Amino acid sequence: MKSASTTQLAFALEILKRLAEKPYKRRELADELEIFLQQRGEKPGDVVQKLDRTIAKLRECGFEIDSTSHSPYVLRESNFPLILSPEQRQALGMAVQFLANMGFSAEAGHLLRLGKFPDVDRLSPVKVDFSPPVDYSEHRIPGIVEALQQRFDRQCRYTIRYRNTQGKERLWDLDRSELRLHEGTLYLFAYVPDLNSYN
Template sequence: MRYSHIALALEVLRLLAEKPYKRDDLIAALDSFFRQGDRHQKLSRLMRELRDDCGFAIESAPSRPYKLIESNFPVILSLPQRQTLYMAAKLLDSVGFSTQGEQLLRLGRLKASDAPPDLKPDFCPPADYGEERLRTIADQLQDRCAQQECYAIRYCGSSGKISQVDLDRSEFRLHDGMLYLFAFVPDYKRSHPVEQNSIFRIDRIEKVGEPSGIRWKRSFFPSLKIRYRMSGPLATYKPRRDHEKVVERNRDRNYQILETREDQLFWFRQRILHYGKNVRVLEPEWLADRLREELRQAYENYLQPLDSE
């Protein structure tokens, strides 16, 4: 390849790595590289070379844009970089993103010998999000989120009951190694708007409905301001979340008060119960009452004798 031809190939790959391009738009963006001759013919010949000779996966069809599916560009990495990339790939695989993990392995041409000697993942994901059915579900959900129109899903709950749920604003969230659809579910029987924010495990969504043509009514997810007290070993806890901050600290009495704004009370409840006796919700009172009742029931559960065999 001549230098000018290599430069053209690199510029084509750079542009396609940013976004898909229609043929005429790509030629216009490459105007300074073409001096004479049929530009369409030169571009078509270059695309064949990139696909057949260099191994780049570039998708194209009549009346459709060029789209870079997978790059085969050589990446030169040091040993620490290869180990870091291998670790990232295996962590993705361990939380159920096997397809994305495999892409990282191919990107760096990594082998088992690139594994850090001290890496031993020990996590079993509930599902493989790279599996074809789940990829299809995730792609459909991405489309609905981009369209910002109300839609419905058919969902199988933990009890096995299947129901159809109408959704408003929605987005993906990764929480504790599981992928969820986080959505606002209009339900005016609930006392507090934040309780209309619902979570759905992606692997339990059986079908995604078509967009309704009705725009989302919610421009944001409702949230709730919560204050809680940490004491004992947690008196020196440092907030790790953007929406969490310390509003009062008393070193003499070994406690601090934090304030947070939460949009998913189930996840907040899990976190607070995890802290055990060293945390107490102060406000709002109705949330503190719910947690108090749950802890009371848990305590009474240990007072009851086990059923005889």
């Protein structure tokens, strides 16, 4: 027999898990929680009342959950404590610096709050040279995605043209390439076609 406190904790965690996935309308969330309780072999009772009480308790614990009478529950910010190993903490700190240096300060701020770093300045510095010719700010993203979709529809090919400090140029075919981040360095693995084989 499960204790009442175990059931309440499992119920609260299930609410957080669901809201972390997407916003939920009150009735929809109550229906899914009723199924959850039945699967655990517990009597659901008045699930809507349990949901309201648990949401209120979660808010008291610092979870920012928005809702009004006609809008869904939305988890705005989670203050659930993360337990990270030193390596995971270092990797998260590196990601914060990487994003901040690339101009994604809002996203870096979210990770910073998530990791609760006491002193960001003590992290190993990461240098990023990211000056895209395109404005990737949030209001421009739909237009950029649409332009990319149009290029894919026209079956355009993508290449990277690289010129080194001596002025020597190389082309990389992006049809068969990928970017990888390894130990703080971003690598481009690209298939370089042998132009002589086309003759």
